[in-house]
Amino acid sequence: MSNIRLIIEERAANIGNFMVGRLLPFREKRMVGPFAFIDHMGPTCMREYESLDVPPHPHIGLSTLTYLFEGSIMHKDSLGTEIEIQPGAVNWMTAGKGIVHSERTPDYLRVSDKMLHGLQIWVALPKELEEMEPSFAHVPESEIPVWEQDGVSIKLIAGEAFGKKSPVPVFSPLYFIEIKSQHAQQLTLGEDLFGESALYILEGQIKSEGNTYEPKQLLVAKDSKLCSFEIGENSTIYMFGGEPFPEERYIYWNFVSSDKMRIEKAKKDWVEQNFPDVPGETEFVPLPQGYKHLK
Structure with missing residues (x-):
């Protein structure tokens, strides 16, 4: 008997000005262990006039794991972190009760052609840690x-x-x-x-x-x-x-929680701009239109 329970094909998704291949969540399998979300970015060749620009956006109840195969992303967050993610290193950002971050092509790469290829992953937090203080860790490839x-x-x-x-x-x-x-x-x-x-x-x-x-x-x-x-x-x-x-985890836009009402509060807080700011950033991603209240 086969040990393969389910085969999930990568599906195209738009994350703003960049197309990715979505793996999780899937209608028949929302999570694998604590892993709640996986996007395969690229491989994409961006011309000198093209750059990755994901303005500040919020998260709660999860940790993000960014792992690149090619290219580079400049990460900035509301903790004051500003660091370049390069292939082989791990960016591990824990949102907890709430964090905001942006992801952009570094300035020095905006004047030339460049590749971008990697994985972006969300790992849900245990229920007792969903409201922990946000934190950030960068682990270089050598470690x-x-x-x-x-x-x-x-x-x-x-x-x-x-x-x-x-x-x-x-x-x-x-x-x-x-x-x-x-x-x-x-x-x-x-x-x-x-x-x-x-x-x-x-x-x-x-x-x-x-x-x-x-x-x-x-x-x-x-x-x-x-x-x-x-x-x-x-x-x-x-x-x-x-x-x-x-416990079940609910996923709504960039929010993950075991409590539907907590997600509703996060939506309201983002609309009212009650999340912390990212130093040096003036833009933000608005709450998507059409997001209705959870039932």
Whole structure:
């Protein structure tokens, strides 16, 4: 019997002036463990007259994880953080009770052609931490655990797995793992995983129980303990998951919460501009039209 419970195809979504491929949430699977949202950005070549510009916008009840393969993003937030995200590093921003941030192409790249490619991820916070003070952590590529195992390269971007721990300060049991292989081979990784688990194919392919899966597919496992498959040559995949929360999470625009009324308050606070400002920014993303009250 197949251990693949669900296959999610990447779907086009517009995040302002930039198109992405959305993986989560999905109507049949809203979350995988604490992972509530995943966008695949690019790969996109932007000309000298094109730039990424996402003005200040709010979040509550989650941590964001930004991980780039190519390009660069300048991150600014209401804590006063101003830092350039480069490939291989991890930006981990925890919204808690409320944070505002912007994401833009750095000034020095606005006069030339540039690539942008990466993943943007939301990880829901445990219920008891949803109203924690916001925080920010930047972990350089040099501090992310990476090693060779069974003929593949493994990088533990966040969480714990394989007896190792990433320095990214997560708030619940989870894992986010990069696996690269130059050669086709069989892998069995289930004993090192826990909770709910999913696999995203960035490049190459995997084969499982006679089926071949290609890039832009997210495979959700029935049981993380039965995670065995053949990875193709020159393939890069991402495995992620963890312990699911006992309470349902509601997602509304940029807000995540176990309480519908908390989201309603966040919407009202944003419309009335009661969130903190991002230093040096004057623009903001308005609450989208058509967002009705949760029922």
